[in-house]
Amino acid sequence: MASLRLGGGFFRPDSRPARDVSVLLAASTLEGASKGRPLRWLDLMAGCGIRALRWGLEARGASVQPVELWVNDADQERDSLLAANLEPLQACEGLRLTQSHQAAERLLREAFLEHRFFDLIDLDAFGCPNVLLQSTLQAMRFGGVLMLASTDGRSPTGHDRFAAVRRFGAAARAHPSSWELALRLQLAAVAREAWLLGRGVQPLLSYSDGRTFRVAVRLHQRIRSGEEEQLGFLARCERCGDQAVQAMLGLQGWRPCACTDGCGRWAVSGPLWIGPLQAPDQLDGLLKLSDTLNTALGQDRLTQVDDPSLAPRSRKMLEGLLSDPGQPACCWSTAELARRLQLKGPPAVVDLVRALRASGHQASASGVMPGQLRSNAPLGIVLRRCAELGSKDR
Ligand SMILES: C[S@@+](CC[C@H](N)C(=O)[O-])C[C@H]1O[C@@H](n2cnc3c(N)ncnc32)[C@H](O)[C@@H]1O
Ligand SMILES: [Zn+2]
Structure with missing residues (x-):
């Protein structure tokens, strides 16, 4: 040896x-x-x-x-x-x-x-x-x-x-x-x-x-x-937690975030690799x-x-x-989702992945950070699936 x-x-x-x-x-x-x-x-x-x-x-x-x-x-x-x-x-x-x-x-x-x-x-x-x-x-x-x-x-x-x-x-x-x-x-x-x-x-x-x-x-x-096309920007609103991704080549204005009063603001990171x-x-x-x-x-x-x-x-x-090639670029922390929904604790990532896939969205557990979910589902859907799982846990 x-x-x-x-x-x-x-x-x-x-x-x-x-x-x-x-x-x-x-x-x-x-x-x-x-x-x-x-x-x-x-x-x-x-x-x-x-x-x-x-x-x-x-x-x-x-x-x-x-x-x-x-x-x-x-x-x-x-x-x-x-x-x-x-x-x-x-x-x-x-x-x-x-x-x-x-x-x-x-x-x-x-x-x-x-x-x-x-x-x-x-x-x-x-x-x-x-x-x-x-x-x-x-x-x-x-x-x-x-x-x-x-x-x-x-x-x-x-x-x-x-x-x-x-x-x-x-x-x-x-x-x-x-x-x-x-x-x-x-x-x-x-x-x-x-x-x-x-x-x-x-x-x-x-x-x-x-x-x-x-x-x-x-x-x-x-x-x-x-x-x-793999170079782009990732935006997130701290207030509502919404996220959006855009390639630099097709960059346009940002859609409104999910804040219902229209007062949310995107914090944009990039240019970064979105591939x-x-x-x-x-x-x-x-x-x-x-x-x-x-x-x-x-x-x-x-x-x-x-x-x-x-x-x-x-x-x-x-x-x-x-098991997680890293696309799409949007990741959601289940702890953050649970906090926003005032759940007692975050749902298991695998359960959320299963629920989102069942509703026709891409979803996988992040291979990069524990307790995170990667999905192309809009925030509203992610929160809804999360709330449904949370209510089953009660
Ligand atoms: C993080 S350690 C390397 C550890 C090693 N690869 C391992 O697996 O254990 C960084 C090393 O880089 C050397 N180093 C720092 N700056 C350097 C430079 N500009 N050129 C070459 N070596 C450098 C340091 O002396 C140090 O030994
Ligand atoms: Zn917002």
Whole structure:
């Protein structure tokens, strides 16, 4: 069993799902890869190196595809810790390891100038990563995957509106589905930077624990038809709780909210990504891949850092995302609905989903925030179904 020294500071056991997902994403880049050239993976802000170590030991599974593994952390003092932690990779056949201690911006610019493009970049930043987006995307191969983390919770959740304007070029307003709004603002920031390069993006998965906001996207050589229609605005009236969504391309005035006295006011967030948050087919592929990797690792348990490759809570999270692709963009907090109806407590999300589907509306439990429902039903219908369920509970 490979072991790992954590060193001072940055390792968070709670981030296990993110590490598991990064292993699966790395493994997914091996599928269908051309045998003629090595794959390139970059752990841009490696900390103690756990992701790179797991990529090398776990993600390659039984594959013989050559891989160039680039591991970087700006902190020079991490040199010996990283070298010691990555030592088991030296013996891996077909794996070429390069360790560096550069500022990310410099490494990415050099890679671009030297035509070194990566199939996978994991950008696990502190704070907001947007300053690095352009140089990161420029250093990616077409079809490559970017896994991006942000710990900037204040600006995209409406708690620092000035910073949201500066960092996202967007309005961010307080909203019960604040984690989802933050993810949508992050995806919009990635999409705009990719579009500036004439490239397309596809969100693969998006999730948060309320502290870190994580998205994974695939970079496409071309902008796909309809991609620009995924940029838009989300409006909410705090007084009545009503919500409305509009694409930027078709932007017109806003309809009146549900306030009966006509005195409600929309608080508008955006531009943000109003398209899907998850790619279900790819999530399904990742889950299947985890079984394959576990079988491969079962033959050689000495190489495994974590057992199993996909922890039960990581699997549960992926399954939750799989059942909610993230469309439509309107989410309703059942606690808020119950409060507005003065119910003793919120109805179970599954019951509300069932009731709304029975009345012909789209509905699913949010995979992003617990206790939330995603639906295209108008507020009046959502409240009515909620009240009916509440009256049954009495
Ligand atoms: C959140 S930690 C990384 C944790 C690690 N990926 C893991 O899974 O445990 C962020 C790391 O980024 C490094 N870092 C911060 N700014 C950087 C920059 N501009 N370029 C490269 N590394 C940077 C820090 O030294 C720190 O180790
Ligand atoms: Zn209103």
